Structure formats: structure tokens, C-alpha cells
Amino acid sequence: MKAGADMKIAGKAVCVFVLLTITKVTRTVGNNRVSATVGNSSVLACPPKSNITMITWKISPRVGGPCTLGYRADQNKTDRTNCSDSMNWKFRPDRNPTLEIQQVGIAHEGNYTCEVVATEGNFHKTYHLTVLVPPRLTLYCDDHGNPVCEAAAGKPAAQISWVLESNSTPKEEGHDNGTVTVLSKFTAYSTNMTNTTCIASHPAGNQSKSIACRPSKNSGFILHVSTILCFLSIITFMAVIYYFKLHSNRLCHKTKCPETAPTHSPQDDTMEVEPYTTYVQKENVIYNSVSDLTAGQNLPQGLSPAT
Structure with missing residues (x-):
């Protein structure tokens, strides 16, 4: 029983010794969050140590693959792998292993780790770089005379406020590159306004603009x-x-347009029969006259007096 207890104690002691050794050999200086405004330069420092054997910057940007910058003291030689020209040593790495990023862009956003191998042990420090994009601030009056404030393509999104109290609710629109456009329309509680000031708060710097809008009096007139x-x-x-209907009726009267459905009356039938009746009566009168004349002259039948 005693031997087993001694073995457990010895095992714990070994574990503590190993942990202390690892802590002494490999030291983490810490993780830091840094930010840089787009277009500016950013400088990231390594832990300053003496008797440096090797320095390596390991970079994992937001866009593109990882890259490395290395220095070996025994060969007094630097090398780079897949790193753009915008990332380089600021000074001689054997004297100051600081990294400089020139013309910072959104693509440079990511993690940057510096690893140092020295006689004191191994050290590393990690930075998380955030790129700030100041928005483009514009202030104008809409068709109804309301001031409209727009903070376009900012990263992160800007916070819009008005000097005078307003019940406006900002609207945000995200873009593929990570920027955000914020739009806010000022709605006044009274129509007696002078200058209205819009303030855009942003980590890259605050901006403000003023404008004087007059309520539109043309909206009622236009309606x-x-x-x-x-x-x-x-x-x-x-x-x-x-007009076309009246003109059509007058034209019809001038040209004597026929009726659509002519009527048929019994009088028309009588008028159609009268010529035939008159003809028959005349024939009878002529026949009777010839008969009388023949009888009076005692002419043989079948002969008629010469005409």
C-alpha cells in the first residue's frame, strides 16, 4: 500500500515538472486585437528577445492563402513564402523583427503570429487585425423636404444620430466585401426647422454634416x-x-341613308295591282267598241272595217 502511494506521488511530481518545463520553454506573450484604417500602414511587433536563433511570421489573411516570413540567425538569411510585397520586415530582422503592412486593405484582415526561438525559450505573439473602412457620408433633402443621411460602405456599420430629436429608424444594407451602408431619414415633429445635423459615429472617426430642408409645399398643389x-x-x-356621334348623324341625313328595315303595307299591293286592272278595262272597252261597229255595218263575222 505504501509503495503504491509513493508511486502516485512520484507520478504527480513528474507531471508538474513536465508542465513547468513546457511553460518555461514555450511562452505565450498573448493575443491582441488591433485595428487599422484602410489605406494606412500597420506595424506589428514581435517579443524583443536577445540571442535570437530564428524568427517566423505566420500570416493567415482574410483573402488568399497563408504566407510566412522567416529569418535564421545562423545563416543570416530571410525568406518569404506566398506573401505579397505589401507585407515585409520594417527593420533588419536580426535587430528588430517588426512586421509592417503597407496600404492596408480589407483583404489583409486576419491573424498574424510571430514565433521567436531564443536561448531563453520559444515565444509567440498573435494579433487579430481588423480593417476599418470609414463610411462616405452624404446628407440631402428628399422630395418631401425631409433630410436623409447616408453612411455608405462603412466597416463596421456606422451609427447615425441627429442633433434634433427624431423618430427615424436606420436601415442597413450589407455588401459582399463586408462593408455596410446605413440610411436614416429625419422625421421632424414640427415643420419649423432650420439646420439639421447628421452625425455618423464610427471607429475610424466621427463625421457630421448639416443641411436646411424646407417642407415641400408642392405636394398638395401637385395632387x-x-x-x-x-x-x-x-x-x-x-x-x-x-362630337363623332353628332357628326355621323348629320352625314347620314345629307346622303339620305336608307332605313334599316323597310316596311311593307297592303297599299303597296293595291298599287302593284292597279296597272293590270286598268289595262284589262281598256282592252274590254276596245273589244266592245269593235263589236258594236261590226254589228252596225252588217259586216261578216271575222271582218273588220278598214282603218
């Missing part, structure tokens, strides 16, 4: 004019229809 024009259009349309 009134539109109503009148619509009414006049209806009247004109009805007048055109009436």
Missing part, C-alpha cells in the same frame, strides 16, 4: 393639379365621343 387634369381628361373624352 390638386392631377385631380383637375384627370377630370378634364374625362370631360374631353366624353366630348369627343359626342
Whole structure:
């Protein structure tokens, strides 16, 4: 039992010794969050140690593959793998292993780790770089005379506020590159306004602009004019229809247009029969006259007096 307890104690002691050794050999200086404004330069420092054997910057940017910058003291030689020209040593790495990023862009956002091998042990320090993009601030008056403030393509999204109290609710629109456009429309509680100031708060710097908008007086006038024009259009349309209808009737009277369905009366039948009746009566009168004349002259039948 005693031997087993001694073995457990010895095992714990070995574990503590190993942990202490690892802590002494490999030291983490810490992780830091840094930010840089787009277009500017950013400088990231390594832990300053003496008797440096090797230094390596390991970079994992937001866009593109990882890259490394290395220095070996025994060969007094530097090397780089897959790193762009915008990332390089700021000074001689054997004297100061600081990394400089020139013309910072959104693509440079990511993690940057510096590993140092020295006689004191191994050290590393990690930075998380965030790129700030200041928004483009514009302030204008809309068609109704309301001030509109726009903070376009900012990273992160800007916070818009007004000097005068407003019940406006900002609207955000995200873009593929990580920037955000914020739009805020000022709605005044009274129409008696002078200058209105829009303030865009952003980590890259605050911006403000002022404008004087007058409430639009043309909206009611435009509605009134539109109503009148619509009414006049209806009247004109009805007048055109009436004109063409009236003109068509007059043209029909001048040309004596036939009736659509002529009527048939019994009098027409009588008028059609009268010529035949008159003809028959005349024939009878002629026949009777010839008969009388023949009888009076005692002419043989079948002979008629010469005419």
C-alpha cells in the first residue's frame, strides 16, 4: 500500500515538472486585437528577445492563402513564402523583427503570429487585425423636404444620430466585401426647422454634416393639379365621343341613308295591282267598241272595217 502511494506521488511530481518545463520553454506573450484604417500602414511587433536563433511570421489573411516570413540567425538569411510585397520586415530582422503592412486593405484582415526561438525559450505573439473602412457620408433633402443621411460602405456599420430629436429608424444594407451602408431619414415633429445635423459615429472617426430642408409645399398643389387634369381628361373624352356621334348623324341625313328595315303595307299591293286592272278595262272597252261597229255595218263575222 505504501509503495503504491509513493508511486502516485512520484507520478504527480513528474507531471508538474513536465508542465513547468513546457511553460518555461514555450511562452505565450498573448493575443491582441488591433485595428487599422484602410489605406494606412500597420506595424506589428514581435517579443524583443536577445540571442535570437530564428524568427517566423505566420500570416493567415482574410483573402488568399497563408504566407510566412522567416529569418535564421545562423545563416543570416530571410525568406518569404506566398506573401505579397505589401507585407515585409520594417527593420533588419536580426535587430528588430517588426512586421509592417503597407496600404492596408480589407483583404489583409486576419491573424498574424510571430514565433521567436531564443536561448531563453520559444515565444509567440498573435494579433487579430481588423480593417476599418470609414463610411462616405452624404446628407440631402428628399422630395418631401425631409433630410436623409447616408453612411455608405462603412466597416463596421456606422451609427447615425441627429442633433434634433427624431423618430427615424436606420436601415442597413450589407455588401459582399463586408462593408455596410446605413440610411436614416429625419422625421421632424414640427415643420419649423432650420439646420439639421447628421452625425455618423464610427471607429475610424466621427463625421457630421448639416443641411436646411424646407417642407415641400408642392405636394398638395401637385395632387390638386392631377385631380383637375384627370377630370378634364374625362370631360374631353366624353366630348369627343359626342362630337363623332353628332357628326355621323348629320352625314347620314345629307346622303339620305336608307332605313334599316323597310316596311311593307297592303297599299303597296293595291298599287302593284292597279296597272293590270286598268289595262284589262281598256282592252274590254276596245273589244266592245269593235263589236258594236261590226254589228252596225252588217259586216261578216271575222271582218273588220278598214282603218
